[in-house]
Each structure stands twice: as structure tokens, then as C-alpha cells.
Amino acid sequence: MSLRIGIVGLGRIGGGVLRNNFLNDPAGRFDIRVICDVMPIDHVAYLIAHDSTYGRPPFAVDHDGTDLLLGEQRIRYQRVDRRRRPPENDSFGMLRPFDLDVLFDATGTAAIGDFRALLDQRVAKKILCTWNVAGCDLSLVYGVNQDDYDPARHHVVSASTCTGNAMVPICDILDRHIGIDYARIVTIHPELSDQKVLDGYHPSSQLGRACAVSIVPTATNVAKSTELVLPRLAGKLEALSYRVPTAIVSVIDIAAVLARDSTPEEVASLLCEYSNNRLSGILSCEYGAWGHQKASIDYLASPYSAIVLMKHLSLGNRRHLGLALMHDNEFGYCCRVLDVLGVMAANPPS
Numbered sequence: 001m002s003l004r005i006g007i008v009g010l011g012r013i014g015g016g017v018l019r020n021n022f023l024n025d026p027a028g029r030f031d032i033r034v035i036c037d038v039m040p041i042d043h044v045a046y047l048i049a050h051d052s053t054y055g056r057p058p059f060a061v062d063h064d065g066t067d068l069l070l071g072e073q074r075i076r077y078q079r080v081d082r083r084r085r086p087p088e089n090d091s092f093g094m095l096r097p098f099d100l101d102v103l104f105d106a107t108g109t110a111a112i113g114d115f116r117a118l119l120d121q122r123v124a125k126k127i128l129c130t131w132n133v134a135g136c137d138l139s140l141v142y143g144v145n146q147d148d149y150d151p152a153r154h155h156v157v158s159a160s161t162c163t164g165n166a167m168v169p170i171c172d173i174l175d176r177h178i179g180i181d182y183a184r185i186v187t188i189h190p191e192l193s194d195q196k197v198l199d200g201y202h203p204s205s206q207l208g209r210a211c212a213v214s215i216v217p218t219a220t221n222v223a224k225s226t227e228l229v230l231p232r233l234a235g236k237l238e239a240l241s242y243r244v245p246t247a248i249v250s251v252i253d254i255a256a257v258l259a260r261d262s263t264p265e266e267v268a269s270l271l272c273e274y275s276n277n278r279l280s281g282i283l284s285c286e287y288g289a290w291g292h293q294k295a296s297i298d299y300l301a302s303p304y305s306a307i308v309l310m311k312h313l314s315l316g317n318r319r320h321l322g323l324a325l326m327h328d329n330e331f332g333y334c335c336r337v338l339d340v341l342g343v344m345a346a347n348p349p350s
């Protein structure tokens, strides 16, 4: 079944999912029928056609009236108000004629009440969002818990976060086979559009510091993202993020206390076994290029949720595990969003 999809929010993630939808198939993996953002349509076309991180897309871009022209596709563009109006105003009612199976929200700004109202108004059958919106029905990390998706019960689904998609498979493997007593997770994350270019007011004070001149320590929800999918790890994870002045590719550094003695060989063999089988295409175990560790930019446009830097795997006192991961926080995540849409397509509501 080819899902009928609407995208709300055509920023880094909404735009990446749109682009990746047409990467290998000019007709599109899914039927994207309508796109909404607050920008005028010519700004949307401009931003799709010129991407500072990934360059020009592999299809021609233009706009015509209220339609975006992407290769041979004609997709309706609907400019919307940034303020989400109360549900009784039926603010997204104009999307109803598109008969959407899934409304994919990549704004990061909606609350669960907005989503429930859209479902009540029959704007779409399902909502998929890009963050752990409080109260969602399922946080789905592709590769780990996609079999839990039940179309009869799960109407607002989160595709978790980029770091959640990297951490959950690793924690699942380690905890399932060896056990984790405690882990401190440090993410070294590129700039995000929620930061200030120059010092200024931001409700999270550190994110108001000029992002190009500092390493900015800030909160991350990677522990919560992981616990939502693996509740058995609740209370065992702590996390901190450093935002760094790069454009793309995150690092995650994990220091874990294992529940039993192990060896580096056992951990390496477990991770490689999963990367070659159940998590093929999601997890990669990498030994570098001719033994030389690559730099973060070398993972630009990598489709993996997590790439384990095997040269940096360490185990002290048989229990203190050190792991380093990298992942393209946009491209890899957009690949997983399309995978989650694939799960929804394979399990239509009856």
C-alpha cells in the first residue's frame, strides 16, 4: 500500500524526508500529497533546491501557483499560520480533501492536544512526529520495537529522536545479552536551528549563546528517549549534550557499567553479529579506512542510525565499557522516518 502523506514543517527533517522519498525512485516511495509550512512557496522551493549540507537534490525544483514541482511530481503546498489555532477553529481542515493516511509533523512545535484534535477532525488517520511528544501512543525506533506497532491502538506515533535512534539499538543489545547497571551518555551534537547565531534570549539560557564560537553544554532527552522504548533501563541512564559548531553528524560517547563481567571481544562480536543480521542497514561496526579512524564529515549522508567506532571500544575491569558512535543526525534519521512510514504502510488500520 502506498501511503498518502502530508508533511507539516519543511525544515531540516521535513525537507530531508521529502528529498529521501524521491532519492531512489522518481515516482516516490510514498505518495506525498501536500506540504505545509509558514513560508511563502518560493522560499520553500528555494530551500529544497539549495541545501548547504547536502547540495542540490537529484530532481528539478520549481513552483507553479500553489503547487511545488519536484521532478515529475506536482505536490500541493499550503502555507499555514505558525500559531496553531484552537481545534474548534479546524485550522488544518483544508487538508481533509487530501485523504491522508499519515500526517507527518516535523515542526517540533505541536502538543499532543493539537494531534488528537487533528485525528478527531479526521484530517488524517495517523500522526507521525519527530520528537517524543508527551502523551504519544508509541515511540517507535525502527529496528527495535517496530513489531509493537498496532494500528488499532497507536494513532499518534513518535519516530523518537536522532540520538534515540542511535542509542536504543545499542542499549537493547547490551542489556539483552550482558545487562547494563548504569550508563552516562554524552552526545556531541552539531548546531540546531533552536540555537542563537549571536548571544540573545532563549528560554533554555545556554541555547541563547552564539553557536559558532562555543561548545555549549545543554540538556538532551536521549536518556528519556531510550527509556521510553526500553523501560527496563529506567533510572539507569544519565545524559548530557555538547552542541558544537559543526553543521552535521553527531557523536555519542557512552560510559556504561555492565551487569556482569565481559570481554571486549564478546561486546564486539555481539555488535557485529547484529549489524550483519537483524540490524543490517541500521547499525554499522566500523574499523575506519585502512585502519585510520574517519572524521565526522566522512559520515555525511550515511543511512545508519549508529556507526560504532570499533577502534575505540574499551572495557576496563571487565565491566566498565566505553563506546563511541557517530551518525548523520539528519540523513540517518530521515531514513528511519521513511522506515517507520513503511511499517505503517504494511499495517493499515482495518
Ligand SMILES: NC(=O)c1ccc[n+]([C@@H]2O[C@H](COP(=O)([O-])OP(=O)(O)OC[C@H]3O[C@@H](n4cnc5c(N)ncnc54)[C@H](O)[C@@H]3O)[C@@H](O)[C@H]2O)c1
Binding pocket: 008, 009, 010, 011, 012, 013, 014, 036, 037, 038, 039, 080, 081, 082, 083, 084, 106, 107, 108, 109, 130, 131, 160, 161, 162, 192, 193, 194, 329, 330, 333
Ligand atoms: N535536526 C535534527 O538533527 C533532528 C533530528 C531528529 C529529529 N529532529 C526533530 O525534528 C523536528 C524539527 O527539527 P528541524 O531540525 O527540522 O527544525 P527546523 O527548524 O529546521 O524545521 C522546522 C520547520 O517547521 C516549520 N514550522 C514551525 N512551526 C510550524 C507550524 N506551526 N506550522 C507549520 N510549520 C511550522 C518551520 O518553519 C521550519 O521550516 C524537531 O522536533 C526536532 O527535535 C531534528
